[in-house]
Amino acid sequence: MIEVLIVGVLVVACGLYWLGRLAPSVTRGLWRGTGRVLDVVHAPVPVRQAVAGRAGSTSAGGCGGCKGCGKDGGGCH
Amino acid sequence: MDAMVETLPLRAALVGNPNCGKTALFNQLTGSRQKVANYAGVTVERKEGRLTTPAGRGVRLLDLPGAYSLTATSPDEAVTRDVCAGRYRGEPAPELLICVLSATNLRLHLRFALEVRQLGRPMVVVLNMLDAARRQGMVIDVPRLQHELGVPVVTAVAIRKNGATDLLDLLDHPPLTGPAPSAKDEDLHATVRRLLTECVSRPSAGTEALEDRLDRWVLSPVTGLLILFALMFVMFQAVFSWAQPLMDSIDAGVSAFGELVRHVLPDGVLQSLIVDGVIAGAGTVIVFLPQILILFLWILVLEESGYLPRAAFLLDRIMASAGLSGRSFIPLLSSFACAVPGIMATRTIQNPRDRLITILLAPLMTCSARLPVYTLLIAAFVPDRYVGGVFNLHGLVLFTLYMAAIGSALIVAWVLKRGGKATEHPLLLELPAYRLPNLRDLGLGLWQRAVIFLSRVGTIIVTLSVLLWALSSFPAPPAGATGPAIDYSLAGRIGHWMLPLFAPIGFNWQICVALIPGLAAREVAVSALGTVYAVGGGETDAAAQLTPLLSAQWSLATALSLLAWYVFAPQCFSTLAVIRRETGGWKMVVVTATYLFGLAYAASFVTWRVALAFGGGAS
Numbered sequence: 020m021i022e023v024l025i026v027g028v029l030v031v032a033c034g035l036y037w038l039g040r041l042a043p044s045v046t047r048g049l050w051r052g053t054g055r056v057l058d059v060v061h062a063p064v065p066v067r068q069a070v071a072g073r074a075g076s077t078s079a080g081g082c083g084g085c086k087g088c089g090k091d092g093g094g095c096h
Numbered sequence: 097m098d099a100m101v102e103t104l105p106l107r108a109a110l111v112g113n114p115n116c117g118k119t120a121l122f123n124q125l126t127g128s129r130q131k132v133a134n135y136a137g138v139t140v141e142r143k144e145g146r147l148t149t150p151a152g153r154g155v156r157l158l159d160l161p162g163a164y165s166l167t168a169t170s171p172d173e174a175v176t177r178d179v180c181a182g183r184y185r186g187e188p189a190p191e192l193l194i195c196v197l198s199a200t201n202l203r204l205h206l207r208f209a210l211e212v213r214q215l216g217r218p219m220v221v222v223l224n225m226l227d228a229a230r231r232q233g234m235v236i237d238v239p240r241l242q243h244e245l246g247v248p249v250v251t252a253v254a255i256r257k258n259g260a261t262d263l264l265d266l267l268d269h270p271p272l273t274g275p276a277p278s279a280k281d282e283d284l285h286a287t288v289r290r291l292l293t294e295c296v297s298r299p300s301a302g303t304e305a306l307e308d309r310l311d312r313w314v315l316s317p318v319t320g321l322l323i324l325f326a327l328m329f330v331m332f333q334a335v336f337s338w339a340q341p342l343m344d345s346i347d348a349g350v351s352a353f354g355e356l357v358r359h360v361l362p363d364g365v366l367q368s369l370i371v372d373g374v375i376a377g378a379g380t381v382i383v384f385l386p387q388i389l390i391l392f393l394w395i396l397v398l399e400e401s402g403y404l405p406r407a408a409f410l411l412d413r414i415m416a417s418a419g420l421s422g423r424s425f426i427p428l429l430s431s432f433a434c435a436v437p438g439i440m441a442t443r444t445i446q447n448p449r450d451r452l453i454t455i456l457l458a459p460l461m462t463c464s465a466r467l468p469v470y471t472l473l474i475a476a477f478v479p480d481r482y483v484g485g486v487f488n489l490h491g492l493v494l495f496t497l498y499m500a501a502i503g504s505a506l507i508v509a510w511v512l513k514r515g516g517k518a519t520e521h522p523l524l525l526e527l528p529a530y531r532l533p534n535l536r537d538l539g540l541g542l543w544q545r546a547v548i549f550l551s552r553v554g555t556i557i558v559t560l561s562v563l564l565w566a567l568s569s570f571p572a573p574p575a576g577a578t579g580p581a582i583d584y585s586l587a588g589r590i591g592h593w594m595l596p597l598f599a600p601i602g603f604n605w606q607i608c609v610a611l612i613p614g615l616a617a618r619e620v621a622v623s624a625l626g627t628v629y630a631v632g633g634g635e636t637d638a639a640a641q642l643t644p645l646l647s648a649q650w651s652l653a654t655a656l657s658l659l660a661w662y663v664f665a666p667q668c669f670s671t672l673a674v675i676r677r678e679t680g681g682w683k684m685v686v687v688t689a690t691y692l693f694g695l696a697y698a699a700s701f702v703t704w705r706v707a708l709a710f711g712g713g714a715s
Contacts, residue, residue, distance in 0.1 A: 022366040029369065030566045033559035037616075041669070 050074035105146065105154035106270060107188065109179055111212060112196035113205045114162030115528050117224040119143075120254035121196055122159035125264070129544065130159065131437075132537075133399040140172040140443040142179060142187075151268040158190065161443075164204075166211050171451075172443040180215060192270045193219040194263070199229035199236060199251075200529060202296060206288045213247065214282075216274040221249045222263055227256070228529065233299035241295040246275040255534065307530050311406070320410045327403075331394040332498065333491035335387050336471070342386035350379035369565055372630040377561025378553050380626035380642050381619050384468040388549055389542055391464060395433065396541045400533035404429065405525050418506040419513025421445075422525065424454040428505070431461035435671040439678055453512050455678060456688055459671050460505040460664065462498050465618040469662045470497055472622050476647040477655040501663050504695070557623050560613045564624050568609075568631040582631055591628075601697060602657040602704035604650070617668050651714055653707035660703040664696035 039046040050073040057067045110118040119132045119139050126145030143159040160179055161172035168174040175184065182189025195212050197205035209221055223229075223236065242249040250266055253259035313319045354375045361367040398404055404426065412422030423445050431438030438458040445451040462470075474490050481489050567587035574584065582588045590612070591605030598608050606628045614621030626642050646655070676685050707713070 022364050026365045026369050029562055033562040036555070036559045037563065 047074055105156040106192060106267065107156050107158075107190045108192040108194055108267070108270075109158040109160055109190035110194050110196055111160050111176060111180060111208075112162060113164055113198070113201075113208050113526075115526060116162065116196045116198040116201075116205055117252075117254045118162065118196045119159055121194075121222065121224060121252060121260055121263075122157060124254050124260050125155075126157055129540070133404075140440055142175055142184075147264075147267075149264055149268045153268055155267055158187075164208065166208075166215075170444050170446040180212065180217075189217070191218065192267075193217050194222055195219055196222045196224050199223045199226045199234065200232060201526075202236075202292060203288060204526070206291055207284050209245070210278075210282070210284045210287055213245065213275050214278060214280075216277050218271045218274050219247050220263070220266055220271065221245060221247055222260075223249060223251045224254050226251045227253045235297045237295045237297075241291065244291055244295065247271065255537075310530060311527070314403070314406050315409060317410070317413070320406070324407055324410055327394075327398070328498075329495055331391070332495040333488055334394065335390050335467075335494060336488050336491040339386035339390050343383050346383050346385065350375065350382065354379065365569070368569065368631070369562065372569075373561050373565025373627055374558055376626040376630035377564065377623035378558050380472075381468055381557055381623045382550075382553050384471060384619070384622075385546065385549055387467055387471055388464050389545060391467065392433070392545045393538065393542060396538050397533050400531060400537060402528040402530045405527050409525055409527070414506070415509075418509040420454070420457075420506075420509050421447075421450060424450065424457070427454050428457060428461055431458040431463060434463050434465070435459045435461065435668075436674045439671070439674050442678070452679065452684065453509060455675060455684065456512065456691070457505045457509055459688065459692060460501055460508065462501045462663070463618070465668070466662050466665065468619040468622045470494055470659065472625075472643060472646070473655045473659050476643045476650075477652055497659065497663060504664065508691075508695075552617060552619075556617050557620055560616060560620050561623050561627050564609070564613055564627045565631060568628055582628070585631075587628065600704075601661070601700035602651070602654045602707075603661075603700075604654065607654075607658060614665070615668060617670075618662065618665055621662075651707075652712035653704050656707045656712065657700040657704040660699040661696045664692055664699055 035046065035049075038049075050070055054067060054070045054074050057070055110122055112118050117132075119130050122128060122143065122145060123130055123132065125147045127147075128143070128145050130139070130143055139159060139161045141161065145157050145159070147155050147157060149155060158179065160176040163173040163176040165173075166177050166180060168177040178184040179187055179190065180193060193212055193215070195209045197209055212219060221241075223238065223241075226236075229236065238249055238251060248266060248271060250262035252263055314323060354371055357375065358367060358371050361370065398407075407429075408422045408425035411425055415422055415424060424442075426444070427438050427441035429438075430441045435458045438461065439455050442451045442454045442458070445454055471490075471494070474493050478490055478493050483489055483492060564587060567590070568582050568585050570585060572584070573579070573581045577584060580588075583592070587609050588605070591609040594608035594611075595603075595605045598611075603611075606625060609628050610621040610624035613624045622642075625646070629642065629645055672685050672689065675688055676682060679685075
């Protein structure tokens, strides 16, 4: 049962990652909804902050290999 | 109020001619690692960084694309013009313009400095590459130059550690006012000639410089093309010959790791996910790291040495016959690494139509993501032997595939230009000095490539492998089912559903499944095949055994057809996204996707039929 749970969480996490890349506006909506639920249930502040951060973040551009243009990480290739 | 102004960071911008070392200086000052290379046009958009001067003053530094003049003729030069003039949207005018000049090419670069001076904004001049100028025997009277220009002048060697300390000191107390205005009708060329006479002394012309002697060979239409062809040929030979021992080691490591995990984890879904999904998926791709690094080692050496603009010069005539200008060469060459920076580099092309056509051609260049697909299929279906005792057959086939892509791009360009009439201005190219590649820069460049590749494996490929594993494993077959379990899974059904479209070009349903995640990144097609065969065939070691597995289960015609498909492969999502951004709409995205899909399908169909006719249909 635990195995199934771990596998389920991993698959959902990967699905969310790709949803975030392909349809960032949808994921931002999901995170905003999650944030509201967490506020209602008085979840720990760090968790709520993390979710709020995701709800407000913009998607990464480029091919996914770099850290985005204009940052210290090194632009696009 | 004054105190508040002091705490606000100074807004400064690096401007100058292309290839004068602005980005190297930017990296030196801000600790960034933006791409630098020994040719013009590497930076095509503004980059921003921050630094703190020795006295603790904050500086917000912009690195602007190189420009030959403030009268912009291309989109990248327009960025520089607009920022300097304070017209760039959302970007206030810089409080200080740092005009970078290459000390080795003052005749050209001083003219731009004079143009910047006419703006009347506070500015400083940085004489970069002073070490190279000294090696050439040049002596520059810096105080005299400062007096004549009427702005502070400092020297720098941007590629050397602590090579910009004078500039850093100057930024503590930057000039607050601009230079005295010069006459609007000033003859800038005459002023440059006067400045050179008064401030620069050169050794008298003597024996022919080594560079000139080299260029006589390298730029000759006959020997130059032979040298270019030989360099490319050896590069692809090296990709196969040098990488093999390292690939074998990684392959063995991945295989051993898979076995270890299989023994440690109990039988069940978690073991299947890790072994058949993650290891079989990511493991099949990670093996190609050495080949990708060798390919990039060559590209980096060619970039650093100053050879690339010479290759562009050589190919200008060939590209002109297809209606392209040599200016398209650097964007197309960048696309061999990845189409994304290649398409961005088209901003250096002045003519909008030529720029659009170069954007359409960029996905045809063989990006490094195709390398795993090519090498997997070549290793599986091409005998590993030497031709004439010297040339590795694998390398020859790889070279042919790259040449096929280039040839196709020229044909497509010719068709798009309807007869190959060039509309771009004649190619004017600044040939940089030859330079021995710096080992540290090469190491850093390779390290960045390795990090990029591994981060793609760790994110894009692993996540897609997990999703594909789930699609290949669920739903489970119904009770009493007799066929392979994967046939009943979602992936199996999708593959069989797509089969009627792709069967005419020789693809099986496993390839159909692999094509979908291959749109995210082409190399994912390899990991997808690893996962599908691991889940479907129950292979215990699919990651390490994919090559013999494919050679046993596919016909040669199928493999050749898939190779032809990937020469034109409908591009990845990132390429489509950057085309949308660069063209400002979806129209060109649809055009690109449609024409590449059509080309890929037609090429695969012809290849499949021809291979069948020659008896390549048996597996």
